[in-house]
Amino acid sequence: MSGIEEISNESVEVKEDEEFDVEAEDHLRDDFFHDPTRYIFYRDRKEWSDLEPVPQDDGPNPVVKIAYSEKFSDVYDYFRALLKNDERSERAFALTSEAIELNAANYTVWHYRRVLLQSLSKDLREEMRYITAIIEEQPKNYQVWHHRRMVVEWLNDPSEELEFIADILSQDAKNYHAWQHRQWVIQEYKLWDDELDFVENLLEEDVRNNSAWNQRHFVISHTSGFSDAMEREIQYCLCQIKKAPNNESAWNYLKGILQPLGLSSQPGLLERVLELKQTHCSPYLLAFLFDCYEDALENSKENVAEEEQQKTLKKALEICQLLAQEDTIRKEYWLFLGRSLKNKHGSSDPSSEPLADDPEPSVPASGQQEMS
């Protein structure tokens, strides 16, 4: 039997015994080996002998060839054989588990497994347990999350999802796959009720968690909307900003919720931010101020005097100068923004102050590289 020479390294000692062991051939034919450390290749398993293994064929000059072990190749040679025949059987299903363990990123294995789950009417609750364990081990793999989504859809039962995702997020609070799956479940099954609380807890733990801020926006925009909630949300932002002034996420959120109405639409907000500037300044605060001034210039009513406009412009340009000093990595950008604003809204008054050493005006012409 060819199996004797090819027993894996782990069982070399067993092999030597078997040369004189009357029971050897019985053991080799035995599908349920008693020694769990002795692995039997599929090619040596009697119940697989009807199948011809299908090797990978990369031709005469393979590129980026992965050097698989015998065990790996053996499993996948049999996977390919099953696939070719589109076999629908328990043994095929069992083999997909092994194939997944060796490479959970192989989307064809997952697809075939789903075909089998349906063909064989497998227990989907058990599959949920299976996929839960796999995701816990490999939470950044696309295929495993997609598989879970499919099983949840088939069961039409999202009852475990929020808790499961919360557990994954407790290990990595910014896992993009987890958040995506969470949004899908919530939207699909209308599980909005407790989500704002969930988000607030996460923000308590880490006010800089940008994913949580995004989720906050997601929940509110799909539930109450931002009109009645606006003042509360502004308050929430300013409160978080006081706790952690250098938090881009909080400022992005504040700007984001106001943007559709216009940053200068909220009475009193500018003043509150100017106050904050004294004690909790940051480049984000300054950029927000700039954006407020720009919004005022863009959306000024007919009756706003030219003088008023020029005052706003001057304040905006001062902010640019400040940003160029405080947020040095973006110095050139802030100066560029100032120049652009000046070009757009500046008066023709020759005595207005130059912005930077480089007098080059530059609003980008067509902005982007168009392909022809």
Add this chain to the structure above:
Amino acid sequence: MAEEESQFEEFDQIDFLRDRHVRFFQRTLQVLPERYASLETTRLTIIFFALSGLDVLDALDVIDRNTMIEWIYSLQVLPTEDQVNLSRCGFRGSSHIGIPYSTKGPGVLHPYDSGHVAMTYTGLCSLLILGDDLSRVNKQACLAGLRALQLEDGSFYAVPEGSENDIRFIYCAASICYMLDDWSGMDIQKAIEYIRGSLSYDNGFGQGAGRESHGGWTYCAIASLCLMGRLEEALSQRELDRIRRWCIMRQQSGFQGRPNKPVDTCYSFWVGATLELLDVFQYTNFDKNRSFILSTQDRLVGGFAKWPDSHPDPLHAYLGLCGLSLIGEPSLRKVHPALNITQRAFQHVQQLQQTWRSSTGSCSRQH
């Protein structure tokens, strides 16, 4: 700049080790150990990183072009005699399904063999980088396969059997249509709607509506619109300015992918190229960007990693080089920011398309 770092301290960091990177990509193209098993179904993307990387390094002479071209063609899913599998055509990521090696048609019918949109995209790129004329690509089959992947909402699946669907595959689709000079492969209007729908409240793009904005998906959004020639039609000047702001705020030293996340070498390309497409990359800080990228360089085996003192991999090695190319690193070829191949390879694409257009005697089916 305010702070000036000591030239001597930084000398090691600023030393760009070209030859190490060439050898890194050469080794990648040969054999990888078993621990890279998870890359099996995406091997064609790895070839793309290595080939385009060598192209950026102006070192394509170290490989055997014809061998590579043959191998890539063996991954094409061709129509069967009766064309019953037309909507499954394109390129595979590898031979993992077990189809016998063949570089010519007709296709072999197999219940589970189909193309993958990212492999069709990187397969075509790789052929073009190698100077191939795509004459053995069944373009109509590729486009039929592509059409079969687009959903009602404008996004794309990766494979006809179904998969997750999002903005990454819109970028792959747009690149495929662009290279084949044929936009019948996708419904542009629907794709634009999906892209617009992915614009977040904070002015970056997420993987889909409601999702967190991210440097990679922002690149996919903007680069797709540029390839389609629809950037200014799809987004207003105000929106573009806001997107510019979101992107430029990603620079901390190198670039991060999301607010309050660590910087990572690959975003020097994803975000850098987006800024270049939006005409404001010139306002970023090249020195700090360069210092960061080079701090992730592996001085022993070559390549780049996502972070300093981490293991290099083909994706970060390639995108690290592209990031350096964007800031004008002297020994590197320029990269076309939307198509993500060198300008040299891009010129080959343009010449090829000229030949196609003049031989058909009419304009290609453009938008």
